[in-house]
Amino acid sequence: MNVLLISLLPTTENFGVKYLHSYLREKGYRSTILFLPRHTPTVEKPLVEFVGSLRPSLIGCGFMSCEAPFAAHLGRFLKETYPAIPLVAGGIHPTIDPEGCLGYADAACVGESEETVAELAEKIKNNQSVQGIANLAFKNGNTVQRNPVRPLIEDLDTLPFPGHLPSHSYVYHKDTILPLTLPLFKRYTRYDGKAYNIISSRGCPFSCSYCCNSFISKLYGTNRIRKRSPGNVIEELRSVIAQFPDLILINIHDDCFLAQSREWHQEFARDYKRWIARPFIVRSTPLHLTEEKVAILKAAGLAWVTMGLQSGSERINRGVYQRNVSNEQFLKATSLAKKFGVSGYYDVILDNPFEEEEDVINTLRVLQKVPKPFQLQLFALTPYRGTDLYAMMRETQGEQQDVPVKNYFSYQPTFLNKLVRIAPLISSGLMEYLIAHRNASHARALLTVLHFFITTFLEPLSYFYLMLKGFNNRLGLTLRIALPTFKTKMRERITWKSIT
DSSP: OEEEEEEOSSSSOOHHHHHHHHHHHHTTOEEEEEEOOSOOGGGHHHHHHHHHHHOOSEEEEEOOGGGHHHHHHHHHHHHHHOTTSOEEEESHHHHHOHHHHTTTOSEEEOSOOHHHHHHHHHHHHTTOOOTTOTTEEEEETTEEEEOOOOOOOOOGGGSOOOOSSOSSEEEEETTEEEEOOHHHHHHTSGGGGTEEEEOSEEOOSOOOTTSHHHHHHHHHTOOOOEEOOHHHHHHHHHHHHHHOTTOOEEEEOOTTGGGSOHHHHHHHHHHHHHHTOOOEEEEOOGGGOOHHHHHHHHHHTEEEEEEEEEOSOHHHHHHTSOOOOOHHHHHHHHHHHHHTTOEEEEEEEEOOTTOOHHHHHHHHHHHHHSOSSOEEEEEEOOOOTTSHHHHHHHHHHOTTSOOOOOOTTOOOOOHHHHHHHHGGGSOHHHHHHHHHTTTSHHHHHHHHHHHHHIIIIIHHHHHHHHHHHHTTTOHHHHHHHHHHHHHHHHHHHHHHHHHO
């Protein structure tokens, strides 16, 4: 039984596909990963040859909503070329919109996929009916059959580790499909592969209206967080470091790592400092960032924390985004990060049709109060099917009008958006001057000059300084990760433009 898993993310960092690959191989199936980081028509010829030589009994394709148009094109091409090979769509987009995927896929996997795809592979292997498999959606005649979701995997420690460079992996490179060797892995992995991505939990305590978690919590009837044991997390890190001793940074991708208990963090920090001893990055909500937890984690190597402000308008945060976090709570969390020497990377959402100009100005004024230095990660508001925000926008625009998915990194170059971008690197006085004169031609000319100078020169220098501070002023370590970081950022700008 040979299973081909295709990843459409622009990098090799696809947790879902990697976990599924390692799970299938542990169960005795011959799983192969194909990474397609470039979405071009030239992939078709080498893909035909690759699938023909591999002869899989099942193809699974995992993708997000921004990759859905290419997934549809690829799915139709595969079904036309190899109609006898079952094709199943998986990932967050098929979970949210399985019906939309059934025009080009034989089935869509809704929710967690490890047990579902393993059962599907076993049924196909034994020529048995797949109609009763939980988590699957498929066409039954002219209707769509959606089977009930199976219970969530409770003991995450039982799952095999996804790994850094998975065995039996291939990548589409220069119009050719090649084995994923270490040089190619570095080329298609962020930070040249010197950062390891890991999750210690599944789930988020929030269900923000724009996030897929708002759909997931409704799908399963809970937003409870399932946690791995600290020992299991450390075991994964020790195994990957033994294989890749040049790893510099550990990037923990939990939706809210600080939602773990104090006892969990104490055990993790103790063993992390002993066995891993590398800087690490976490994500948190402002409500979970406490002085006690930050102190525990900083002593173990916490370098960066990512948190969401999203909007400085509490009307928008509470009424539109369904985030019950006040500006004061956000600012308190940023002050704690500053106090413990943890570099801050804060999220802001732009291009929200529900925001008035004054809402964006409120965001600017909150950012004025954030302790400097810090960096912003800016997103264009993108409504995903199945989320509460999507329903709100459909209601506003009319039920018959679709809401297109767009590149969430491409926000509009408006005056206030540009001002948000440079907010970490200008004074409050200059900020207020530009806000007050935002309709004047001289202010627009001044902002154009400032925006160019800051984004070209000061922003990279600030990022380097924040890395240095987060790494406790270890210049050698900072230099080793700085070049891969800047290379990654330049690649991402090009790649995301090509995808969308």
